[in-house]
Amino acid sequence: MRKTFLIILLFLLTTFIPVYSETGKAGYAGAYLRFGLGARPLGMGGAFCAIADGIESPYYNPAGMALNPARQIGFTYHNLTLDRNLNSVAMVFPVRNQAAMALSWINSSVSDVVMRDTDRNPIGDFGNSHNSIALSFSKIIVDYFSVGANLRYIQSKLDELNAFTVVADIGGIFKYKRNIKVGLSVQNLGPDLRWDSSNYWGSGGKEYDDEFPVVFRIGGAGSFLDEAVITTVDVVKDTQLDFKIHAGCEYWLLKQVNVVLPDEEAEEEFEGATLKRKVFGIRTGYDDGSLTFGASLYYPYGRFHGGLDYAYMTGKRDEGSYHILTGRILF
Secondary structure, X not given: OHXXXXXXXXXXXXXXXXXXXXXXXOOOOOHHHHOOOOHHHHHXXXXXXXXXXXXXXXXXXXXXXXXXOOOEEEEEEEEOOOOEEEEEEEEEEEEOOOEEEEEEEEEEEEEEEEEEOOXXXXXXXXXXXXXXXXXXXXXXXXXXXXXXXXXXXEEEEEOOEEEEEEEEEEEEEEEEOOOEEEEEEEEEEOXXXXXXXXXXXXXXXXXXXXXXXXXXXXXXXXXXXXXXXXXXXXXXXXXXXXXXXXXXXXXXXXXXXXXXXXEOOOOEEEEEEEEEEEEEEEEEEEEOOEEEEEEEEXXXXXXXXXXXXXXXXXXXXXXXXXXXXXXXXXX
């Protein structure tokens, strides 16, 4: 049954993506969303579609939330060049019947951009900001397959102009045996951003639809040595850009801890559960021509477990290098 399901998934992928994809190098609305999110995924080159087990799940594949039932809250800070800001916060929490939900917010901005008239004379500064707010849901359908979806509100502001849209993302993760997973997600299903400048710039303004491309992700991941070693590869294609390859691996030092877990049926707590918690991890990856590196330091304390993830991305296409920091608490 699992092999049949995997063959069907791969068939749909190879036929569905080429129909809706074009090749090119053009820009598009929501370009800040293609950078990647989270120090742990970016330390592995941005290959996270088949893992997607934390606060980064809504970005890479919402189907992964139900596979990791821990409550989790965290933030991510990206140190970007050219006075750009990219930050995010997210909260993931389990619900009954092997399901999970999440609320996440991604913010990108560039401040103090010089505005010029038709003669190229400076006439002041303006700001440029973007926000993505997502409500996510994930559920395990059978013990080897989970599905998930996001409903995202996208808003962009350029000086006094505003544009917004609402899009949906869907995803699935298939588990083969214990240590192999395949993930697929489709993002940005919905209308384009519509700008209306007719009320701001007189007769020179007009209505304009800024295309929001559909993004396809497929990934595979394998865990070995009792989940101490994880390897992963993603292929990403959208309707405006060429295929991109992301790959990475990480190694974790694990520690056994005794925890107190809630009994959902009796609504009482019981003792005696032993879990393996991640303590220290190192990782490296390849992100479409750029090398990435990262590390994590967590501290397990009873039911609480959390710490910091760090990633370093080498520069590509004449851009500078980047530093990414993510803090998270699991409980």
